[in-house]
Amino acid sequence: HKLIDSRSYAAQGIDIEPQLKMGSVATKLERDKYERELRKAEQAKAEGKHYEIDKTPATQLGTINEIINERNELVWGTELAKNQLINDTADHIISKGHDIEHITPPQMVSDYVPKPSMNTAAVAEPITAPTPDAPKRNTHSPADIAAAMAMAHSVRAKRAEEQKQKNLALAQQRQRTLAEQNQREKAIRERIEQQRADRLKQQQREQHAQAEQLALENKQFVKDKKQMYGSVFAQVAEQDIEGIDKDKPAGIPILAISAANEVMHKLNNYIDEPSTPQTQRELAQVERSTLTDFVSDKSKVALSEIKRLHYTGDRKTHTAALNTVLNEFIGNHSQTADKTQQQALQSAQREVANYSNEINRSRGFEMGM
Known part of the structure; x- marks a missing residue:
């Protein structure tokens, strides 16, 4: 079918960016948050109140994928709008025959009407053979066509620059997000290491205390044993x-x-x-x-x-x-x-x-x- 294209978006020149893989943990966090929000909304509804569900992502991956999805929607909308603008402009030039440099975009022209279809024309005016005295159809010069293509190229270049700026902003946002995530992970690792060091010190203190207690008890037993033997030896001596x-x-x-x-x-x-x-x-x-x-x-x-x-x-x-x-x-x-x-x-x-x-x-x- 002519509407189906087996090529990738990149091969078609459409700058669609794939989202990041969420993974089972992040997916569960997102699902758990959504379910909690649903329960809050249901509870508020049962109490006769209104609760606005928080649809913001629960994880950094979810935030990044949301940004990528918004960007892809803009890219796709831009692609459709660009094609529509070029088609409308070409139709307008062909139907009106105006100078390309003084053309107002089709959507801004008040007297622009869609070109009638062949079927409509067939009903309104029956087709007759041309007479020798009939006027010839106006044709556009190569300069007009070149001007139309130049305007389309200018629109395409402007959209590409806008998309470039959006991509740059998205990349910067992604870098900031990753930097923040790395900073949090670093803080978590440092906290874990500190907790491990604290536990090791606590174990060492406990072992030292146990060793001291054992030494004291050994010392006390030696003292008690000496006293027991001393009293018995005195008794045996007599x-x-x-x-x-x-x-x-x-x-x-x-x-x-x-x-x-x-x-x-x-x-x-x-x-x-x-x-x-x-x-x-x-x-x-x-x-x-x-x-x-x-x-x-x-x-x-x-x-x-x-x-x-x-x-x-x-x-x-x-x-x-x-x-x-x-x-x-x-x-x-x-x-x-x-x-x-x-x-x-x-x-x-x-x-x-x-x-x-x-x-x-x-x-x-x-x-x-």
């Missing part, structure tokens, strides 16, 4: 076990196990105390586990030293004392030990019991008895 020499290798580990039993009581009370901080409670639990391992080791050391005693009576006395303090410790504190520690304590307990039965059955002769 304690006498019949037949046990506290200064001999066989007696020292037995007294150490007895002292460990008392310290374990104090640690249990320390852990169960509601006012004890969690960190100090955990440190006390570690100390309690260490003491359990200590008792298992000292039981073996004590039994080894007992076996080195020369007299059977001394071995019996020390074995009985070791058996007593070890059984007391296991009975009081085995429930707080883990499975491996419980097995170690039970193994030491069996070794002491077996050795006690062995020396009780022996009938060896003691020198000096």
Whole structure:
């Protein structure tokens, strides 16, 4: 069809500019704003009021595309007006035969009427063969045609200059919009970086405070532990076990196990105390586990030293004392030990019991008895 042209606007010489791609986020913002405005208008209508819907774009992309759309409408209107002006001027020249330099645009001539169509002329005046005396039709000179084309070119040049100025203004507006958007994005990035730096500083302050608090609690636990051990050692120093020499290798580990039993009581009370901080409670639990391992080791050391005693009576006395303090410790504190520690304590307990039965059955002769 003659009205359809497969060429692009650029190929046709029509300066139509494509709009920018909105994207899903900007499109949703525009849609959300429009829906909010519709709800406001409906609410105002229900209340008997009038609300003017705000049709301004919600995003910078929407603003730019609105400007581009207005520009394209102006370009398209200018293109149509330019074509119409040239066509009307040509029709006016052909129908009137006036001098092109003194022609007023068709829309300003009061006595201008449209040229009748061939069908109308056929009805009004029947077509007859020309006679020899009929006057010849006026023809326009090449100068008239050149003048008409010059005027059309002048109009086209003026429109092009106007469009150029509009394009320049649009480009400047777009640059200002992009500059403002870049400035806002820069401010957002700076704010995000500042927030990140503030969070990092806050985390560092919290970690430092936690480290200081942990150091204070460790220091306090060392102080409390020293006090617990001190009171127990003072008590053990005054304690006498019949037949046990506290200064001999066989007696020292037995007294150490007895002292460990008392310290374990104090640690249990320390852990169960509601006012004890969690960190100090955990440190006390570690100390309690260490003491359990200590008792298992000292039981073996004590039994080894007992076996080195020369007299059977001394071995019996020390074995009985070791058996007593070890059984007391296991009975009081085995429930707080883990499975491996419980097995170690039970193994030491069996070794002491077996050795006690062995020396009780022996009938060896003691020198000096």
